[in-house]
Structure formats: structure tokens, C-alpha cells
Amino acid sequence: MTKIRKVIIADDERLVRVGLMHTVDWERWNMEVVGNAPNGEMAWELYEQLRPDLVITDIVMPRMDGIQLAAKIKAANPEAKILFLSCHSDFAYAQQGMELGASGYLLKTAMDSETVDRYLMKITEEWNRTSTPSVDDTNAMYRTWYTEGRNSEQLNQTIGQHIDRLSAEGVILFGLFGLHEESQQLLLQKLEEYGGTDHACDITPIFHLHAEGAPFVIIAPSSDAERLTPLLLDCSNANKAVIWKKTDRLPSRSDFMEEISRMMKTAELERQYEYRTDAVSAPIMKAVIYIDEHLDEPIVSSQLAESIGLSRSHFSTLFKKELGVSFLEFLHRRRLRKASELLVQTDWRINLIGEKVGMEDNKHFSKWFKGYTGMTPSEFRENKRATKSNK
Structure with missing residues (x-):
């Protein structure tokens, strides 16, 4: 446009x-x-x-x-x-x-x-x-960089223009390796759906690079990075062959293509030596899977920490370091996402949906949901369905 x-x-x-x-x-x-x-x-x-x-x-x-x-x-x-x-x-x-x-x-x-x-x-x-190149032009440059080693400086400049436009002082770079073309398109769709489901999950990836065979790269403001992590966790869980990495917070004027090259080399070594150092460690990954499979039950951090062989304090520190958000906030966001999906995709009663995310008290569930989204569950359902019918 x-x-x-x-x-x-x-x-x-x-x-x-x-x-x-x-x-x-x-x-x-x-x-x-x-x-x-x-x-x-x-x-x-x-x-x-x-x-x-x-x-x-x-x-x-x-x-x-x-x-x-x-x-x-x-x-x-x-x-x-x-x-x-x-x-x-x-x-x-x-x-x-x-x-x-x-x-x-x-x-x-x-x-x-x-x-x-x-x-x-x-x-x-x-x-x-x-003017900043279009998404298609940028991805064409990225494909050339990946296959021929050209356009590195131009791609860095393009990324910098996006960051300047959004006044981001620091960014996080995510790289997914081994993601096929069809999966890349699915991830793009998920990014669009995930951003805007509710306020807690409102993410806006400011830049992404993708080309067939090349890593799928997302560069996001550090303020949004923690909200992207759960989505990428889902992506890697669905495809065990995918390796994904993320950087620490980078200055807005970094050599992003150098960072991508470094991640590519690391991923290739891990593939050759069959050694994985994903962005999320095995214990925390185990905790995330447990949370997703038991959202309808009470989940206590001390008990979860013990079940994966960590002390409560070590678990809390490691969880926040790797996912960028506390255990409790992560739990709330996963419950909120599931509740949002059930409200839109089913005709279940509100109290039943509350039970499915571990909240049997209907009033508490409605108050909690509104605190995150600004709408009651009923209002959220009506709003999403009205939006969908108008498209």
C-alpha cells in the first residue's frame, strides 16, 4: 500500500x-x-x-x-x-x-x-x-546475502531505519534454523494472530528476515522480546528439528548481520556434533511443557521446581533469565492465551472456560481477565466475533 x-x-x-x-x-x-x-x-x-x-x-x-x-x-x-x-x-x-x-x-x-x-x-x-525498502525487497536482499554473501551493509542500514522509526534503544535478535518455507509462512501467520489477541500478548515484531533455506530472523524491541519467547517455544515444540537462538539486548546500532552469521555458525556446529544449546534449557523447557499441559490445575512454583530437580530460588532466577518474564507472569499469560482461544473458538459457558484455565470462581476469572484485556470474557467474545464477521 x-x-x-x-x-x-x-x-x-x-x-x-x-x-x-x-x-x-x-x-x-x-x-x-x-x-x-x-x-x-x-x-x-x-x-x-x-x-x-x-x-x-x-x-x-x-x-x-x-x-x-x-x-x-x-x-x-x-x-x-x-x-x-x-x-x-x-x-x-x-x-x-x-x-x-x-x-x-x-x-x-x-x-x-x-x-x-x-x-x-x-x-x-x-x-x-x-525510503525504507519494502518487505519483499528486503527479503530479496536477505536471500542474496544468504546465497552470495552480498548486501550485508545495506541490510544493516535497513534494520537501523526500522529501529530508528520506532525509537527502540535496545533490541533482541531471534533466529530459527531448520524452518522450511511452509513453516516460515505458518510462523508469519502466527505472528499476526498472536499480536493483538489481547493486551498481555500484544507483540509487534519490528523486523523479520526470511528466505527459503535461510534462518528465519526476528528483531524486536527488548520491551517486546519476552512476549515473543512463548510463541517461539511453541514453534520449536512443534518441530523438534528446529534450533532457535536469541541474543542478549543489543544496541540499536549493532552489526546485526554479523550477529546472524554468528548464530548460523553456532547452529551448524550443533547440528554437526548433535549438541543442542537452545535458547531455553532442558529443565525450563520441561517446566513450560508441564505448565501448558496442566493449565486447568493449581501450579505452585516450589513443587514444579522440585519436580525438575531445581531449588525454588534457582528455578525462579533461571526461568526469568531464559524467558525474560517471571514464572507467575508466564503462567498468567499462558492461561490468558488459552482462555482467549476458547472464548473465540468455542461456545462454552464462561464458567467452564474459567475452569479450563484453573479458575473455578467465575467472578474471580472475569475480574482477572478484564485486568489483562480491559474487557470481560463476554465482551471479549462479542468483540472478536463482531470483528471476524465484518472482515
Whole structure:
């Protein structure tokens, strides 16, 4: 889907603002005018509120001129585009504007649709040169990197653009090895379904790389990483041949392709020597399987720790270190996921679903469920079914 770029227009002459809004074919350039202002101060307020991609501004305006406005906008977002409106007498100001990185300036006395279109074409080409590659383009680069060893620097740059856009200071890199094409597509589908089932499991993987034969890689903000782990546990449980790894928290400007290469080499050695060091150790994996198979029963951490041969304190520390979340929170999230699935996929009574996740008290179950999702179980069921019927 083509991105629609937002535009605001600032000029103290109303006729200029109205003329630009209604005489330019903004749709042709995949742009939309989302606001206009008669002075610089109001334009800055609009900018902070709407964060437009392009600001068309008069140079000489009351209460903050266009040069001051452009300087503030460029300081807040160097990627924002500025197009100045000016008169011949504003030439000295226009030079200052160009030094700020403006894309050009339009003389009001010679402004026509053809001239405006020429600048909008120039700005569109600038966006096209600096825009983040599409998912398909990125995965094509990844395939080339995997088979020919090229595009490493370009892929690192692309990943960095995604991280910058989401203001992630630290990220976790997950790699799944031995996942066939069909399984990769299934994982993509699961990622879409899993993110948005409820608030507790709301994950947004910011970047993924996949190509036939290559590792399936997910790079996520460290704040979302703990929510991805259970999903990848399910994936590896379903296919015992899959090896998966994850890094510690990485700075946002890491050499991600080097990290992927390192994980690939480790996975290959483990495959050759038949030695596994998955991201989750055998004792914790055993605990996870037990939790999933006994969600309808009381589960006490001390008893579970004893059953897998660990002390309670060691179990708690190891569980949090490997899964990124405490035992109790993990248990709640698994129960919440199962309850959510049963509410959508069955017509069972609410109290029965509560029992299936270890909560026989119907009021307690409803209160607990609402605490995580913001909805009662009945509201959640109605909302999901209404959404599904409208698709």
C-alpha cells in the first residue's frame, strides 16, 4: 500500500493557502493537506500535533517567520521536507532557508500548478531514494546475502531505519534454523494472530528476515522480546528439528548481520556434533511443557521446581533469565492465551472456560481477565466475533 504523505500550509494570506489547497492535485502525488495556519506559531503547533511529512511555508509571517519555523521543524525531524513561499524581495531570506536544507522555494508572483508539480515531483523522488525498502525487497536482499554473501551493509542500514522509526534503544535478535518455507509462512501467520489477541500478548515484531533455506530472523524491541519467547517455544515444540537462538539486548546500532552469521555458525556446529544449546534449557523447557499441559490445575512454583530437580530460588532466577518474564507472569499469560482461544473458538459457558484455565470462581476469572484485556470474557467474545464477521 502506497504511503499517503501529510502536508501543512502556512501563509498569512488566506487566498494563498486556499489556492494551494484546492488547485494542486495532491492525490496525484500521494499527498494530503491535513492543516493550514496563518502564522508561524500556529504552524508549529500544527506540526507538533500532526507531524506532517511536508511543510509549505511563507518566509515572511507574523509571530514566527518561515525561517524560524523551518529551523524548529528540522531540529525536531531532519527528514521533514520544507518548501518555501516567497517574493522577490525575500531572496536573502530564501538563501538562509536553503542552508537549512529546504527542498526549494516558490515565487508567489510566478507560482502556477506546473511549477508546484515540479517541486512535488522533486520531493517525491527524494522520498523514494531514502525510503525504507519494502518487505519483499528486503527479503530479496536477505536471500542474496544468504546465497552470495552480498548486501550485508545495506541490510544493516535497513534494520537501523526500522529501529530508528520506532525509537527502540535496545533490541533482541531471534533466529530459527531448520524452518522450511511452509513453516516460515505458518510462523508469519502466527505472528499476526498472536499480536493483538489481547493486551498481555500484544507483540509487534519490528523486523523479520526470511528466505527459503535461510534462518528465519526476528528483531524486536527488548520491551517486546519476552512476549515473543512463548510463541517461539511453541514453534520449536512443534518441530523438534528446529534450533532457535536469541541474543542478549543489543544496541540499536549493532552489526546485526554479523550477529546472524554468528548464530548460523553456532547452529551448524550443533547440528554437526548433535549438541543442542537452545535458547531455553532442558529443565525450563520441561517446566513450560508441564505448565501448558496442566493449565486447568493449581501450579505452585516450589513443587514444579522440585519436580525438575531445581531449588525454588534457582528455578525462579533461571526461568526469568531464559524467558525474560517471571514464572507467575508466564503462567498468567499462558492461561490468558488459552482462555482467549476458547472464548473465540468455542461456545462454552464462561464458567467452564474459567475452569479450563484453573479458575473455578467465575467472578474471580472475569475480574482477572478484564485486568489483562480491559474487557470481560463476554465482551471479549462479542468483540472478536463482531470483528471476524465484518472482515
